[in-house]
Amino acid sequence: MVTILSRYMERRARINESIPRFHGIRNNRYALVYLLPMAAVFLVFTIIPTLFVGVISLFHWNVLSPALSQFVGLKNYQDLLQSPVFWHSLLISLLFVLGTVPTTVFIAVAIAVLLMDNLPLRGLVRTGVFSPYITPVVATSIIWIWMLNPQFGLINSLLHAAHLPAVQWLESPHWALLGVILFTLWHNMGFDVIIFMAGLTSLSSELGEAAKVDGASSAQRFVYVTWPLLSPTTFFVTIITTIGSLQAFTQFFTMTQGGPLGATTTASYLVYEMGFLFFHEGFASAIAVVMFLIIALLTIVQWKMSERRVHYQ
Amino acid sequence: MTGQERPRLVVRMKIARMAVKMTAILAILVVFVFPDYWVIVTSLDTPAQVVLVPPLLVPQGHWHNYVAAWLAAPWVRYFANTFFIAGLTTLSVLVTSTLAGFAFGVLRFRGRSFLFSAVLSMMMIPLTVLLIPDYLILKDIHWLNTYWAQIVPFGASVFGIFLLRQFFLTVPQDLIDAADIDGSSQWRFIWQICVPMARPVLTTIGIYTFMASWDAFLWPYIMTSSPSVQPIEVGLARFFGGAGVSTEWTVLAAAVMFTTLPIIVLFLFFQRQFIAGASSTSAGVKG
Known part of the structure; x- marks a missing residue:
C-alpha cells in the first residue's frame, strides 16, 4: 500500500515537473475552460444518466411520484x-x-x-x-x-x-x-x-x-x-x-x-x-x-x- | 500457330472474367438501388395499379398522391422543426468539438490523456441505456416536449472531438510561432487561422451530425408528444401508424419520397465528404 502511494506521489511529481507553464497560443491556463462545453453535455446527459440507470435498477420505481419509489436491492x-x-x-x-x-x-x-x-x-x-x-x-x-x-x-x-x-x-x-x-x-x-x-x-x-x-x-x-x-x-x-x-x-x-x-x-x-x-x-x-x-x-x-x-x- | 493462339486465349479469358465482374457489379447496383426506384414507382400508381400482380415496373404518373400526402399532415411544421433541430445540433457539435479538439491537440495540461480517454469511453454507452434516466432528467428540468431535449443532449460528439483533435495535432509549430509573434490570442488563432484550415474535417463532422439528427427517431419519439416540436421522421412514423390497416401505400410512398428528398440532395452534394467520413471512422480507430 505504502509503495503504491509513494509511487503515485512520485509519478505526480514527475507529471508536475514535465508540464511547465506555456505562454501565447500554448498557454495552458484555460485548457479546462475549452473542455467545459462538451464536458457539461456529457456529464449531464451521458455520465450522470449512466450512473442513474444503475440506481433506478435497484428500485421499484414509481413513475408518477419518484419519491414513493421503493428500494428493492437486487430484486429486479x-x-x-x-x-x-x-x-x-x-x-x-x-x-x-x-x-x-x-x-x-x-x-x-x-x-x-x-x-x-x-x-x-x-x-x-x-x-x-x-x-x-x-x-x-x-x-x-x-x-x-x-x-x-x-x-x-x-x-x-x-x-x-x-x-x-x-x-x-x-x-x-x-x-x-x-x-x-x-x-x-x-x-x-x-x-x-x-x-x-x-x-x-x-x-x-x-x-x-x-x-x-x-x-x-x-x-x-x-x-x-x-x-x-x-x-x-x-x-x-x-x-x-x-x-x-x-x-x-x-x-x-x-x-x-x-x-x-x-x-x-x-x-x-x-x-x-x-x-x-x-x-x-x-x-x-x-x-x-x-x-x-x-x-x-x-x-x-x-x-x-x-x-x-x-x-x- | 500455338504461339498466336495462346495470347488470344488469355485475352478471351480476360474478357470472360471482365464480363463476370460486370454482371456482378450490375446485380449489386440493382439490389441496392431498386428499393428506392420502387418507392418512386409506387408513389405514382393509382390504388388499383399498386395491387396488381405481377406489379407494374414503370412509373405511371399519378401525381395526385403527392398532393394527398402533403395535405394529410403538417409537413411544413415537421420540416421546419427538423431543420431547426438538426441545424442547431450541428452548430453546437462543431463549436464544442473545435474547442475540445484545440485543448486536446495543442495544449498540454495535467489529466489531458485521462480526460481524452474519458471522452472516448462515452462511445461505450448506448442510447438504449440512456433512454430511461434521460427521460426522467428531462422531465425534472421541464424539457420534455421541447426543442432543447432534442438538441442539447446531442450537442457534443465523440467522433467530432476525435477528428478535430487529430487535426489540431497536425497544426505545425511554425504556424503557432507565427501567431505568437503576431501576438494573436488563442481565440483568434482557433477561429480565424485554424478553422478555415480545418474546413474539410468540419464539413465531414457537420454533414454526419446533420444526417444523424435528421435520422433520429427513438429519442424524439419518446421525449416529445406534440407535432409542434416533432421532427420529420417522427411525423412520418405517425402518418404511417395513423393510416392504420387501410394504409394507402401510394400516398405513403409519396410521403416517403418528399421527406427523404432533402437528405438525398445533401448526399449528392457532399458525396465525397460522406465517404471520407465513413473511411475516417476506421482510420481513426486504427490510431
Missing part, C-alpha cells in the same frame, strides 16, 4: 434472471446479430474487392451501395414493409416467378426476424463496404505482386495475402456491426413492433417496452445495465485488439 436482477421474456429477448438479439454480422462482413468484403478493380461504373455502384445508409431508417423501412407485403409485395412476386412458395414475412413469427435482417443488411452494408475499401487501399500492394510473380491465382492471392492482412479491418467491422445490431431499434419499431408474438422483441426493444409501455422502470433499467455491460465489454475488446495491432505494425 433476480426477476430478470427468472424471466423467460428477458432470456427470449437476449436470444432474439443474438439471432439478429448472427443474422446481420457475418453476412455483412462477407458480402461487404466481396463488394469492396470487386469495387477496387478499375471497372466502368465503379463510382456509380459505390454511390448506389452507400446511398441506403444515408437515407433515414423510418422512411426506408416503410419501403421494405411494402416490398415484404405477403399479398402485393415485390419480394413475394419474385418468389412466385421463381416457383417458390409465398412467405408471410413480417406477419409470421417464423419469418419476421429474417425480414428485419434483410432490411438491415440492405440499409447498413454500404458503410462497411467503404470501410473495407479504405482497408484495402491502405494495404501495400508489394506482397500481392510478389505472390503474383510466384504464380498465385487471384483467388489464392485473396485467401493467403489480402484476407489475412485485412484482418484488423475485419475485426473492427465485426465489433461495430455487432454493437450496432445490439442497439438497433427503429426498424423493429416500424416493421414489427416486436411482434408477431414477441418474435422480434430484442433486448433493446424490451427496454423500450418495459420502460415506456408497461412503466416497469426498475426492471427495464436492469435490462439496460446488462446491455451496457455487454456493449462495454465488446468496446474494450476492440480497443485492446487495436492497441496490440498498432504495436506490431
Whole structure:
C-alpha cells in the first residue's frame, strides 16, 4: 500500500515537473475552460444518466411520484434472471446479430474487392451501395414493409416467378426476424463496404505482386495475402456491426413492433417496452445495465485488439 | 500457330472474367438501388395499379398522391422543426468539438490523456441505456416536449472531438510561432487561422451530425408528444401508424419520397465528404 502511494506521489511529481507553464497560443491556463462545453453535455446527459440507470435498477420505481419509489436491492436482477421474456429477448438479439454480422462482413468484403478493380461504373455502384445508409431508417423501412407485403409485395412476386412458395414475412413469427435482417443488411452494408475499401487501399500492394510473380491465382492471392492482412479491418467491422445490431431499434419499431408474438422483441426493444409501455422502470433499467455491460465489454475488446495491432505494425 | 493462339486465349479469358465482374457489379447496383426506384414507382400508381400482380415496373404518373400526402399532415411544421433541430445540433457539435479538439491537440495540461480517454469511453454507452434516466432528467428540468431535449443532449460528439483533435495535432509549430509573434490570442488563432484550415474535417463532422439528427427517431419519439416540436421522421412514423390497416401505400410512398428528398440532395452534394467520413471512422480507430 505504502509503495503504491509513494509511487503515485512520485509519478505526480514527475507529471508536475514535465508540464511547465506555456505562454501565447500554448498557454495552458484555460485548457479546462475549452473542455467545459462538451464536458457539461456529457456529464449531464451521458455520465450522470449512466450512473442513474444503475440506481433506478435497484428500485421499484414509481413513475408518477419518484419519491414513493421503493428500494428493492437486487430484486429486479433476480426477476430478470427468472424471466423467460428477458432470456427470449437476449436470444432474439443474438439471432439478429448472427443474422446481420457475418453476412455483412462477407458480402461487404466481396463488394469492396470487386469495387477496387478499375471497372466502368465503379463510382456509380459505390454511390448506389452507400446511398441506403444515408437515407433515414423510418422512411426506408416503410419501403421494405411494402416490398415484404405477403399479398402485393415485390419480394413475394419474385418468389412466385421463381416457383417458390409465398412467405408471410413480417406477419409470421417464423419469418419476421429474417425480414428485419434483410432490411438491415440492405440499409447498413454500404458503410462497411467503404470501410473495407479504405482497408484495402491502405494495404501495400508489394506482397500481392510478389505472390503474383510466384504464380498465385487471384483467388489464392485473396485467401493467403489480402484476407489475412485485412484482418484488423475485419475485426473492427465485426465489433461495430455487432454493437450496432445490439442497439438497433427503429426498424423493429416500424416493421414489427416486436411482434408477431414477441418474435422480434430484442433486448433493446424490451427496454423500450418495459420502460415506456408497461412503466416497469426498475426492471427495464436492469435490462439496460446488462446491455451496457455487454456493449462495454465488446468496446474494450476492440480497443485492446487495436492497441496490440498498432504495436506490431 | 500455338504461339498466336495462346495470347488470344488469355485475352478471351480476360474478357470472360471482365464480363463476370460486370454482371456482378450490375446485380449489386440493382439490389441496392431498386428499393428506392420502387418507392418512386409506387408513389405514382393509382390504388388499383399498386395491387396488381405481377406489379407494374414503370412509373405511371399519378401525381395526385403527392398532393394527398402533403395535405394529410403538417409537413411544413415537421420540416421546419427538423431543420431547426438538426441545424442547431450541428452548430453546437462543431463549436464544442473545435474547442475540445484545440485543448486536446495543442495544449498540454495535467489529466489531458485521462480526460481524452474519458471522452472516448462515452462511445461505450448506448442510447438504449440512456433512454430511461434521460427521460426522467428531462422531465425534472421541464424539457420534455421541447426543442432543447432534442438538441442539447446531442450537442457534443465523440467522433467530432476525435477528428478535430487529430487535426489540431497536425497544426505545425511554425504556424503557432507565427501567431505568437503576431501576438494573436488563442481565440483568434482557433477561429480565424485554424478553422478555415480545418474546413474539410468540419464539413465531414457537420454533414454526419446533420444526417444523424435528421435520422433520429427513438429519442424524439419518446421525449416529445406534440407535432409542434416533432421532427420529420417522427411525423412520418405517425402518418404511417395513423393510416392504420387501410394504409394507402401510394400516398405513403409519396410521403416517403418528399421527406427523404432533402437528405438525398445533401448526399449528392457532399458525396465525397460522406465517404471520407465513413473511411475516417476506421482510420481513426486504427490510431
